[in-house]
Amino acid sequence: MFNPFTPTLGATPPVLTGREEILEDFRRGLLNGPGSPERVTLYSGQRGMGKTVLLGEVAEIAEAEGWITITETGYPGFTERLTTNLLPTVLNGLEPGTASHLTGVSVGPVAANWSAGRARYPVTETLRSQLQRATELLAGHESGVLITLDEVHHSQIGELRELGAVIQHAITEGRDIAFAGAGLPVALDIVTSDAVSTFLRKAERQEVGLLGSVDTARAYSATIENSGRKIGRLALAAAVDAAGGYPFMIQQIGYRAWLTSPDTVEISLSDVENGISLARRRLDQQIIGPLVSDASPTAQRFLAAMSVDEGPSHMSDIMSRLGCNANYASQYRLHLISAGYIAPVARGQVDFVLPYMREHLRGLVAAQSWDNAEAPTVTDAPVQSELQVTHTPLTSRRSRRPRL
Ligand SMILES: Nc1ncnc2c1ncn2[C@@H]1O[C@H](COP(=O)(O)OP(=O)(O)OP(=O)(O)O)[C@@H](O)[C@H]1O
Numbered sequence: 001m002f003n004p005f006t007p008t009l010g011a012t013p014p015v016l017t018g019r020e021e022i023l024e025d026f027r028r029g030l031l032n033g034p035g036s037p038e039r040v041t042l043y044s045g046q047r048g049m050g051k052t053v054l055l056g057e058v059a060e061i062a063e064a065e066g067w068i069t070i071t072e073t074g075y076p077g078f079t080e081r082l083t084t085n086l087l088p089t090v091l092n093g094l095e096p097g098t099a100s101h102l103t104g105v106s107v108g109p110v111a112a113n114w115s116a117g118r119a120r121y122p123v124t125e126t127l128r129s130q131l132q133r134a135t136e137l138l139a140g141h142e143s144g145v146l147i148t149l150d151e152v153h154h155s156q157i158g159e160l161r162e163l164g165a166v167i168q169h170a171i172t173e174g175r176d177i178a179f180a181g182a183g184l185p186v187a188l189d190i191v192t193s194d195a196v197s198t199f200l201r202k203a204e205r206q207e208v209g210l211l212g213s214v215d216t217a218r219a220y221s222a223t224i225e226n227s228g229r230k231i232g233r234l235a236l237a238a239a240v241d242a243a244g245g246y247p248f249m250i251q252q253i254g255y256r257a258w259l260t261s262p263d264t265v266e267i268s269l270s271d272v273e274n275g276i277s278l279a280r281r282r283l284d285q286q287i288i289g290p291l292v293s294d295a296s297p298t299a300q301r302f303l304a305a306m307s308v309d310e311g312p313s314h315m316s317d318i319m320s321r322l323g324c325n326a327n328y329a330s331q332y333r334l335h336l337i338s339a340g341y342i343a344p345v346a347r348g349q350v351d352f353v354l355p356y357m358r359e360h361l362r363g364l365v366a367a368q369s370w371d372n373a374e375a376p377t378v379t380d381a382p383v384q385s386e387l388q389v390t391h392t393p394l395t396s397r398r399s400r401r402p403r404l
């Protein structure tokens with residue numbers, strides 16, 4: 001039988017659970033008209049949380065409402081790609097006299113003459129002029145333009161400002177335009193604190209986080225049952241528990257459990273257990289390992305100090321394990337929260353965001369015989385550069401994305 005799980009990053013799962021509210025907010029923004037805050041939203045989440053999938057869903061909602069969508073990734077040159085390729089493609093499909101094949105929107109004649117023959121002062125099309133034109137052509141059809149930008153990162157702040165300024169103008173002019181960006185929490189923190197771009201600072205922020213256990217169970221059971229197999233109560237409970245609400249793990253476990261005995265109707269507890277152990281290996285290789293190696297040495301020690309605990313860690317314990325003062329520890333705490341590694345869970349306590357990061361760190365500590373002798377004994381606050389998440393050789397694996 002066909003394996004319905006989608007263990008590949010960016011692949012839309014057959015059953016998308018737990019994102020109803022976020023998607024409804026976006027739909028409301030589209031329907032409410034220009035100026036509604038949800039029309040400019042940034043989706044923030046740790047790796048593997050489902051940001052790319054969410055952007056795809058947002059684009060589908062917009063298309064279902066008759067909007068044109070342009071999807072881009074925030075790698076260098078995206079403003080140029082928009083100007084020289086994506087927007088011209090959209091306009092070619094919209095200009096009167098051309099068959100509109102983009103969303104089936106039929107666009108009538110418009111007053112302004114766009115390609116005005118041989119002009120004395122030739123006009124070069126810009127991002128702004130093309131977006132203006134596209135929104136003009138769509139006006140009156142209850143349609144607009146949505147731009148989605150995945151992997152928003154502060155290393156491209158110049159282009160983000162440029163795109164932001166153009167979208168800001170369009171919004172001020174009352175045009176039907178929407179923007180949905182996605183990125184890692186720390187990258188979005190930096191981007192949204194940019195003093196120059198009001199657009200980015202004012203964007204709505206939606207957290208794409210872990211799913212609850214009910215949504216996780218539904219993701220498994222509906223996916224399995226829709227594809228003609230079954231899963232028992234105990235096996236389902238084990239799969240839900242092991243995924244910890246983490247979308248990446250839900251798909252990994254489901255995919256590998258399904259493959260374990262593909263010819264039986266029911267996925268058994270031992271199929272799930274096998275799936276969990278294979279999925280954990282993938283998680284370590286693809287997500288946890290690169291994340292830990294991207295952290296600075298001191299941030300790694302902070303995380304290693306947390307891994308001693310079975311559950312949430314008290315800041316007082318972390319401080320005594322690291323031999324550092326409260327100011328120092330609290331700066332790393334804030335930094336690791338903003339980078340999406342840890343989250344505050346109660347007063348004075350933090351915990352890991354991703355399942356199995358604790359176990360991964362324990363393995364590293366054991367393998368490298370770390371002990372408190374290696375912990376920083378500094379009592380001053382760390383300098384800013386120490387707080388950066390940088391690539392360090394804790395593992396030799398390289399991250400596949402720009403470093404934070
Ligand atoms: N709501 C969901 N329910 C179940 N599975 C999901 C959900 N959202 C995403 N997934 C699955 O989780 C995995 C990660 O999704 P996605 O690639 O969108 O994450 P991401 O946040 O963009 O990760 P990255 O930061 O690495 O780009 C994929 O396998 C996807 O199929």
Ligand SMILES: [Mg+2]
Pocket residue numbers: 009010051052053150
């Ligand atoms: Mg992604």
